[in-house]
Each structure stands twice: as C-alpha cells, then as structure tokens.
Amino acid sequence: MARALAIDRSKLPDPGPSRSFALPAIEKSRLANGLRVWTVRHTQIPVVSFILLIDCGASADPAGQDGLAALTADMLDEGSGDRSAIQMHQALALIGAQFDTDIGSDATAVSVTSLSRVAPRALGIVADIVARPALREFDFARVRQLRLHRLKQLKDSPAAVADRVFLKLLYGADPYGHSPIGSESTLSALSIDDVRAFHQREIGPASATLIAVGDCEHAANVRLAEDVFTGWTAPERSPTIPSAPAADTLVRLAVVPRPGAPQSELRIGHVAVERSSPDYHALSLANAILGGQFVSRVNLNLREDKGFTYGARTAFEFRRRRGPFVLQASVQSAATARAIEESLAEVAGIRGPRPVTQEELSFGIAALTRGYARNFETADQIGRAVMQLALYDLPDDYYAQYVSRIEAVTRDDVSRVMAAHVDPARLTTVIVGDPSIFTDELPRLGLGAAQIMAPDAF
Amino acid sequence: MTLAFSKHTLANGLDVLLHEDRACPIVAVNIWYHVGSKNEQPGRTGFAHLFEHLMFEGSQHHDHGYFQPLQGAGGTLNGSTNADRTNYWEVVPSNALELALWMESDRMGYLLPALTEAKFTNQRDVVLNERRQNYENRPYGLAPMAMLAALFPPDHPYHWTTIGEIADVRDAKLDDVRAFFERYYHPANASIAVAGDIDSGEALELVDRYFGEIKTGARVDNVRADAALARDIRVHIEDRVELPRLYIAWLTPAMFADGDAELDLANDLLANGKTSRLYKRLVFDERVATDVFASQNSREIAGYTQVVATAAPGHTLREIETVVLDEVARLAADGPTDDEMERGRAQAESQFIFRLQTVGGFGGKSDQLNAYNVFVGDPSYFERDLARYRGVTPESMRRTVQRYLDPAARVTMSIVPRGRLDLGAGGSAAVEVS
Numbered sequence: 001m002a003r004a005l006a007i008d009r010s011k012l013p014d015p016g017p018s019r020s021f022a023l024p025a026i027e028k029s030r031l032a033n034g035l036r037v038w039t040v041r042h043t044q045i046p047v048v049s050f051i052l053l054i055d056c057g058a059s060a061d062p063a064g065q066d067g068l069a070a071l072t073a074d075m076l077d078e079g080s081g082d083r084s085a086i087q088m089h090q091a092l093a094l095i096g097a098q099f100d101t102d103i104g105s106d107a108t109a110v111s112v113t114s115l116s117r118v119a120p121r122a123l124g125i126v127a128d129i130v131a132r133p134a135l136r137e138f139d140f141a142r143v144r145q146l147r148l149h150r151l152k153q154l155k156d157s158p159a160a161v162a163d164r165v166f167l168k169l170l171y172g173a174d175p176y177g178h179s180p181i182g183s184e185s186t187l188s189a190l191s192i193d194d195v196r197a198f199h200q201r202e203i204g205p206a207s208a209t210l211i212a213v214g215d216c217e218h219a220a221n222v223r224l225a226e227d228v229f230t231g232w233t234a235p236e237r238s239p240t241i242p243s244a245p246a247a248d249t250l251v252r253l254a255v256v257p258r259p260g261a262p263q264s265e266l267r268i269g270h271v272a273v274e275r276s277s278p279d280y281h282a283l284s285l286a287n288a289i290l291g292g293q294f295v296s297r298v299n300l301n302l303r304e305d306k307g308f309t310y311g312a313r314t315a316f317e318f319r320r321r322r323g324p325f326v327l328q329a330s331v332q333s334a335a336t337a338r339a340i341e342e343s344l345a346e347v348a349g350i351r352g353p354r355p356v357t358q359e360e361l362s363f364g365i366a367a368l369t370r371g372y373a374r375n376f377e378t379a380d381q382i383g384r385a386v387m388q389l390a391l392y393d394l395p396d397d398y399y400a401q402y403v404s405r406i407e408a409v410t411r412d413d414v415s416r417v418m419a420a421h422v423d424p425a426r427l428t429t430v431i432v433g434d435p436s437i438f439t440d441e442l443p444r445l446g447l448g449a450a451q452i453m454a455p456d457a458f
Numbered sequence: 459m460t461l462a463f464s465k466h467t468l469a470n471g472l473d474v475l476l477h478e479d480r481a482c483p484i485v486a487v488n489i490w491y492h493v494g495s496k497n498e499q500p501g502r503t504g505f506a507h508l509f510e511h512l513m514f515e516g517s518q519h520h521d522h523g524y525f526q527p528l529q530g531a532g533g534t535l536n537g538s539t540n541a542d543r544t545n546y547w548e549v550v551p552s553n554a555l556e557l558a559l560w561m562e563s564d565r566m567g568y569l570l571p572a573l574t575e576a577k578f579t580n581q582r583d584v585v586l587n588e589r590r591q592n593y594e595n596r597p598y599g600l601a602p603m604a605m606l607a608a609l610f611p612p613d614h615p616y617h618w619t620t621i622g623e624i625a626d627v628r629d630a631k632l633d634d635v636r637a638f639f640e641r642y643y644h645p646a647n648a649s650i651a652v653a654g655d656i657d658s659g660e661a662l663e664l665v666d667r668y669f670g671e672i673k674t675g676a677r678v679d680n681v682r683a684d685a686a687l688a689r690d691i692r693v694h695i696e697d698r699v700e701l702p703r704l705y706i707a708w709l710t711p712a713m714f715a716d717g718d719a720e721l722d723l724a725n726d727l728l729a730n731g732k733t734s735r736l737y738k739r740l741v742f743d744e745r746v747a748t749d750v751f752a753s754q755n756s757r758e759i760a761g762y763t764q765v766v767a768t769a770a771p772g773h774t775l776r777e778i779e780t781v782v783l784d785e786v787a788r789l790a791a792d793g794p795t796d797d798e799m800e801r802g803r804a805q806a807e808s809q810f811i812f813r814l815q816t817v818g819g820f821g822g823k824s825d826q827l828n829a830y831n832v833f834v835g836d837p838s839y840f841e842r843d844l845a846r847y848r849g850v851t852p853e854s855m856r857r858t859v860q861r862y863l864d865p866a867a868r869v870t871m872s873i874v875p876r877g878r879l880d881l882g883a884g885g886s887a888a889v890e891v892s
Contacts, residue, residue, distance in 0.1 A: 006671070007560075007667055007668060007671070009518075009519040009560075009564065009568075010519070012520060012527050012557060012560060012561075013556040013557050013560055015531050015551070015553040015554040015556075015557055016553045017553060018483065018532075018551050018552075018553045019483035019551075019552055019553065019655065020483075021482060021483045044479070044481045044815075045459075045811060045814055045815055046459075046811065047811060047812065047815065085732055085742070086732055086733060086738060086742065089731060089732040089733045090733050090797070090801065093731070093733050093801040093804065093805055094797075094800060094801050094804055095804060095808075096804035096805045096806075096807055096808030096809070097808070098808070098812070113812065114808065115807075115808055115811060142741075142742070142745065145745070145770070146741070146748055149701065149748040149768075149770060149771065150748070152700045152701065152771065153597065153699075153700055153701055153748075153768070155700060156597040156698060156699050156700055157596070157597055158595055158596075260698075261595055262590040262594045262595050263587065263590045263591055263594075263595045265595075293529060294525045294529065295523065295525045295526050295529055303584055304523075304580065304584075305580075307579070307580045307581075307582075307583030307584050307587070308583075308587065309584075309587050309591075310584060310587045310588040310590075310591050310592075330587070330590070330591045330595070331587070332583075332586070332587055332590060363526070363529075363530050366529075366530045366531070366532060367529045367530060367532065369532065370530075370531055370532025370551055370554075371484070371531070371532025371533055371534065371549075371550065371551050372532070373482055373483050373484055373551060374482065374484045374532075374534065374549055374551070374818075376482065377481075377482045377484065377815075377816055377817070378815040378816050379815065380815075
C-alpha cells in the first residue's frame with residue numbers, strides 16, 4: 001500500500017471528540033417474597049451473568065462469632081436436598097457454568113455465568129444453593145476444618161498478616177475490625193446450628209437483589225425467578241447498623257516481626273469515610289492523584305523515582321459505614337523507614353502544603369472520565385456496576401451523572417475533602433518485616449514506640 | 459461463534475490483525491514481540507522481562523513516561539513477559555486509537571535514544587523488588603525456580619524462570635539493552651492486533667502510517683531444545699511455610715501439539731474443582747489435603763503437567779503422593795467416564811465463548827489473535843483450537859495420560875516447614891534456590 005504523509009512525531013495526536021455510548025438501562029421488578037429482580041439486556045454474546053446480591057457481609061457476624069457469615073456463604077454450595085456438594089458442582093459443570101461466591105464487609109454476592117441457552121438451569125442450581133442449602137453437619141466439619149487450615153497458611157503471607165493487623169488496630173471490636181474468615185478461636189467455637197440459624201435469619205429474599213445481565217428478557221427473568229425461588233421466604237429484617245466506635249487507643253506504629261524477610265509489607269491509614277458521603281467524587285479524584293493509578297504521586301515517588309518497591313498505591317475503601325483509607329506497598333527491607341517517611345509526607349502534602357496542581361487535577365479528571373465506557377463492556381462488568389447501585393442505594397442515573405460530577409471537582413474541593421477525611425496525626429503504620437534491618441531508624445519517624453505484634457495476634 | 463478478523467503484513471514484515479466490534483466505543487491495541495525468557499542464555503537470565511519494564515520509560519519523541527498520555531486519554535495499559543513472548547496492550551476510547559499507535563510505534567522504532575543509565579538502574583531495582591514481592595517473600599514462592607530447574611537441563615531455555623536469577627538481574631548492563639532491542643524489537647518479530655470500535659480500512663491505514671516507517675531487522679529463528687526425564691527426580695526445599703506442599707510434574711507435549719488438549723482436559727478431571735477425582739479423594743473423602751489443583755503448562759518448545767496439593771495438618775506428602783499416583787494410574791488404565799467427558803466438553807465450549815466477551819487486556823480477543831498468529835502463524839486458529847478439545851475421545855485421553863504421566867519419569871518436589879523433612883514425600887535431595 002502507498003504510504004501517505006510522513007507522520008509528525010513532534011507532538012502527540014489529539015484525541016478527537018469521543019463517541020457517546022448508552023449506559024445500560026435497568027428494568028426492575030419485585031417479587032411477592034420481596035426479592036428484587038433487575039435486568040440489563042446486553043446481547044453481543046450469547047451469555048448471561050446472574051449475580052444474587054445479599055445484604056449480609058462479614059460485618060453481620062455476631063459478636064464473638066467472627067467468620068460466621070463467610071462460613072455460611074461457603075456452606076451454601078455444599079449440597080441441597082439429597083444432592084452432595086460434588087453433585088451440585090457436577091450439575092454446574094455439565095452446562096459449562098462458572099459459579100462463584102464472594103463475601104465482603106457489607107454483602108455477599110453469589111454469581112453464575114453461562115451460555116444463554118442454559119441460563120435458566122444455571123439459575124435453578126443457584127436457587128437451590130442459596131435458598132435451599134442442605135447445611136449438613138458432615139459437610140460443616142470439613143468446610144470449617146479447611147478454613148482453619150487456610151488461617152494457618154495465612155500466617156505465612158506478609159500481605160494477609162498486614163491486612164489483618166491493620167484492620168484490627170483501626171477498628172478494634174467493631175464489625176469492620178476482622179477479616180471475613182474470622183479467627184481460629186471464633187471459628188473453632190462455631191457449630192452447624194449457628195450456620196443454620198444465621199442462614200435462616202440473614203439470607204432472605206427481602207434483603208437480596210437478583211441482577212441479570214446478558215442475552216435475556218426481563219419478563220422471562222421475573223417468571224424464572226418466581227419459579228426457582230419459590231418458597232424462599234424470610235422475615236424482613238431491619239438492616240443492623242452497629243455503631244462504629246473506632247479503636248479507642250490510637251496505635252501509630254506496629255511491627256509484626258518476620259525475620260529474614262527481604263521486604264517490609266506496609267499499611268498506613270485510618271478509618272475514613274462512608275460510601276454515602278457527599279464528598280465521594282472529590283475523594284475519588286483526590287485518591288487517583290495521590291495513589292490510585294500508576295501515574296500518581298505515591299507510585300511515581302516510591303517506584304519510579306526511588307525504586308523502593310514494585311508498586312505503591314492508596315485507596316479509600318468506601319463501605320456502608322466508614323471504611324478505611326490505606327496506603328499500601330511492599331518495600332525492600334533496607335528502605336523501610338525512608339519509604340514510610342516518603343509515604344507520610346505524600347499523604348500530608350496533598351492536604352495543603354503541596355496541594356494538587358491544575359495540571360494534576362485536569363489529568364485526574366481525564367483519566368477517570370474519558371475511558372468511562374470501558375467499564376461497561378462485558379456482562380460481568382455491567383453486573384458489578386449495577387450491583388453497586390443495589391448495595392449502596394444509589395439512584396438509577398448514578399452512572400449517567402458520574403462524569404459530570406467528577407468534572408465539577410475543583411482544586412479547592414480536593415484540598416477540602418482531604419483535610420476533612422485524612423488526618424496525618426491519626427495514621428496507623430503497620431510493618432510486617434525484619435526488625436533487625438529497620439528498628440534503629442524507626443525513632444526518627446516520630447511515631448513513638450512501636451507496638452510489637454505476633455502474626456496471629458487477632 | 460467465530461473470531462472474525464483480517465490479516466495484512468506490512469512491507470517491513472509487521473503482521474497486522476484487525477477485528478471490528480463496535481458495541482462499545484473502545485479499541486484495544488495489542489502487540490506481541492516473539493521473544494521471552496527462552497531467548498536468554500544461562501548467566502543472563504531475567505533480561506527479557508527487565509527489558510519490558512524499560513519499554514514503559516519513554517521513547518525518543520515522548521520521553522516523559524509511557525503511562526501519562528494514555529491514562530490522560532482515558533486508557534488503561536499493561537504488558538507482560540513469559541518464557542515465549544512479550545506482550546504490550548492499551549485499551550483506549552476509540553478517539554484515542556491514533557495516540558495509542560503513536561506511542562506503541564515510537565517505542566518500537568525509537569526506544570534507544572531515550573534510554574539512560576538512571577532509568578535502567580531504577581527499573582533494575584523495581585524488578586528486584588518485584589522478585590522479592592512475588593517470589594522470595596511469598597509462601598511457596600520459590601517453587602517455580604526449583605521445579606523448572608529440575609524438569610529441564612541447565613542449557614534448556616525453560617530451565618529458568620522469567621523473573622530470572624538475582625545475580626543475573628544485578629549484573630545486567632545498559633549495553634546489553636541495545637543488542638537485545640536490535641535483535642528482537644523490530645517489525646518482523648512482532649504482531650499487532652487492533653480490535654474494537656474501528657473501521658478496518660482506516661485502522662490499517664493508521665497502522666501502516668505509524669509502523670510502516672520502522673526499519674525491519676533480521677528474522678529470529680525459533681529456539682529449539684530437547685528435554686527428557688529418565689527417572690523420578692525427588693527434591694525438597696525447607697521453607698517458611700506452615701503446611702507442606704507436594705508438586706509432581708511431568709514433561710508433556712508443546713502448546714497445540716498432539717496430546718496437549720487431552721492433558722488439559724485430563725488435568726481438569728483429575729484435580730480442578732470439586733468435581734475432580736483428586737479433590738474428592740484427597741480433600742472431600744480422605745481429608746489428607748487441604749487443596750489440590752493441576753495444570754497443563756503448554757509452551758512453545760515443550761509443556762509440563764504439574765499436580766500440586768497441600769497437606770492437611772497431621773498428614774504427610776507421602777500419603778498424598780500415593781493417592782495422586784493411584785488416580786493417574788487409574789486414568790491411564792481405564793480412561794475417563796462418559797460423564798466426565800461430557801462435562802469437560804461443555805466447559806471447553808463455554809470457556810471459548812466466554813473468551814469472546816472483551817476486546818482487550820490479557821486474554822481478550824486482540825491478545826488471542828496475536829497468540830494464534832505468533833504461535834501457529836494463523837489468527838483463524840480459534841475454531842481449530844476449539845476443535846482440538848471437541849476431538850478428544852476417552853481413548854485418546856487414556857492413551858495420552860498413559861504415555862506422558864509416567865510414574866518412572868517425573869519430578870517430585872516437597873516444600874516443607876523448616877526442620878520438618880519428615881512431612882515430605884521422602885527419598886529427596888535438598889535443592890538451593892533463592
């Protein structure tokens with residue numbers, strides 16, 4: 001082919017106007033038993049993704065029973081009626097369906113993706129799993145044992161240890177203070193009766209939303225859901241929103257010794273802000289600039305400038321109640337103190353001393369808004385997006401409003417929300433690493449004496 | 459379902475694959491360079507991957523980082539290196555296609571003038587930290603190093619991992635980069651796929667405009683090497699782990715070769731998921747293991763099948779080894795059941811269609827087109843690939859398992875808690891890895 005013009009490499013090509021795209025429309029119904037059924041048609045590929053979102057996550061664990069919600073979720077696919085766990089999974093495999101259970105702090109999501117022609121069968125199996133699990137003593141003993149083994153293994157994982165210690169120091173006895181798996185002592189004390197009671201009480205249609213995305217029709221989904229979830233009832237429960245006393249004593253620095261470790265796993269943060277905050281958009285943008293993307297202050301400093309780490313990032317974990325703000329990185333042991341210093345300086349800096357520049361602001365806005373369409377390409381992505389609406393009671397036009405809400409954020413907004421929601425004096429720093437390498441340097445951080453903790457101190 | 463495309467080869471040898479999918483206003487740009495850690499030499503390992511990092515540090519006409527303009531246009535991007543190839547991709551809003559091509563072509567054509575000692579040193583430190591994070595400081599993280607070293611002889615290009623040896627990465631020199639770039643990073647050793655919201659004709663013109671001017675290099679010959687196991691090689695590592703883990707591996711056919719699909723399906727029915735034979739025996743019934751999984755690692759020159767299981771507290775890897783060998787022998791003698799065949803086929807059919815859901819990223823349609831083009835020379839291989847799985851019969855699977863999963867020619871590796879060699883599979887020699 002004949003090549004036209006020589007190209008101009010003196011400047012980058014300017015993207016022209018972006019092509020508009022239609023956000024998915026959601027059709028909604030509610031069944032007599034209270035189950036919400038939401039459908040988004042997405043017909044490129046003959047595939048349907050169902051997500052059953054249940055308003056019950058690890059924070060619903062009763063006091064002293066850490067791990068019960070996750071254990072119950074894990075027990076769901078362990079058989080239904082006369083069928084064993086293995087038979088349930090054989091039925092799913094026979095139609096080539098992909099099944100998954102996810103538990104978070106605020107909710108549990110059970111999902112299945114299959115070819116559209118077998119989607120009704122896939123949902124039938126999921127209904128048996130969620131609404132009619134066998135919950136047998138025999139399976140319980142095995143599943144709990146596997147979780148205890150998993151806990152044992154997690155003690156060797158620096159990242160898992162850091163996460164668990166961090167949450168405990170931030171939240172103490174608050175329901176957000178433990179990871180979903182619970183602890184050895186609480187898991188050991190649970191019985192199958194606890195699981196049965198929890199399932200009966202918490203896993204009901206009135207607090208669940210069935211989201212269907214793909215090559216399917218809403219009316220058919222409603223009929224299908226009425227059919228497969230027939231007989232599933234539960235009293236409408238008032239969502240338990242426990243009060244959120246943060247841990248009463250502030251620990252500014254904690255070390256979990258891991259002798260010989262080549263890196264220190266770091267977590268720096270504090271309890272911050274809830275999903276419903278009016279500052280959500282400004283905080284999202286602030287975080288993108290601070291540590292939410294590759295081209296962020298924290299990553300450019302710790303990785304691209306200093307070479308201390310493979311990557312560093314920050315996040316506001318938005319939840320129903322106030323979730324944590326966290327900076328995380330795994331840094332080479334000899335750079336531990338310097339990496340913490342730099343991290344603390346970045347967090348403090350963006351609140352005022354080094355406010356975001358107009359350039360950073362424009363870049364952050366562009367990064368969050370211009371590629372917005374790519375979050376809505378697959379049925380699974382759309383399902384996860386719609387799930388956020390159900391989980392946090394967001395309006396249907398939430399995604400349609402997103403771009404303009406981000407574009408409206410100003411530099412002052414960023415400074416204001418960071419000052420309001422991030423307080424350098426309240427940050428807790430957790431180090432999982434080899435103290436012999438960095439202990440001498442810790443005093444200069446000005447964080448006081450380090451609390452030394454065991455990897456299973458929770 | 460098919461994966462429709464058109465293929466063109468530019469005068470400089472660059473293969474161009476185009477796929478239209480206009481549902482979402484995004485475009486994936488995906489480039490494969492046919493070079494990986496298999497092109498390295500002993501003593502110089504880890505270089506292909508280190509080089510990949512340098513590709514994100516700027517090029518002659520845009521020397522301030524690779525991420526900035528693409529993220530600022532709303533794009534997302536990444537790259538990866540494995541034994542056989544290195545890939546780079548962007549997914550951008552369709553209006554930024556030209557920007558992505560500008561950036562990719564600038565680093566293909568003009569990387570070296572922007573390369574400095576400072577960038578090189580920085581990324582060498584980043585890679586050493588990547589190694590610490592993903593291998594050295596992770597439970598069982600040194601297993602891949604030990605397993606590959608035991609499976610393949612020292613001069614075989616699969617003897618080492620892609621991340622490389624620490625000493626080799628430390629010793630890497632800026633001068634090596636130039637030679638490596640000139641040998642492997644040129645149009646005739648690359649394949650670009652553009653998939654998504656495009657008009658194929660316009661996209662081809664753009665690709666030709668940006669890449670057509672880049673001068674070609676010498677053809678890179680395929681790497682060839684042989685490996686064979688003549689006995690049961692038994693090794694162990696004492697490590698910072700709570701529970702012992704057993705690895706049993708066999709040399710198997712290369713990617714797409716006869717027997718590869720059979721072993722893929724055989725691994726699933728042996729050890730993947732709750733329906734698998736080993737899960738049922740080891741985890742469900744006998745409860746001697748806490749997890750089990752298996753994979754056919756299909757590579758360009760050779761493959762290997764690996765079964766991995768972690769012992770439950772109070773149990774040894776010897777108990778697990780007995781059960782694994784027993785189930786492999788049973789499959790080699792009797793083959794799969796009809797039910798197992800039906801499930802395996804249903805899952806393969808679904809997986810192939812699930813793979814068509816996204817245009818970009820690792821494993822998306824653009825990545826698949828490049829994989830087929832680079833490894834088979836035929837981007838239309840999608841349907842023939844699926845046909846390989848449809849063509850597996852109970853007898854072909856049985857025969858393949860019998861031939862390749864030979865108990866007398868394997869590597870058996872135990873990773874045990876320090877001081878607890880008694881929990882291992884026994885009869886093994888210690889191996890040093892770092």
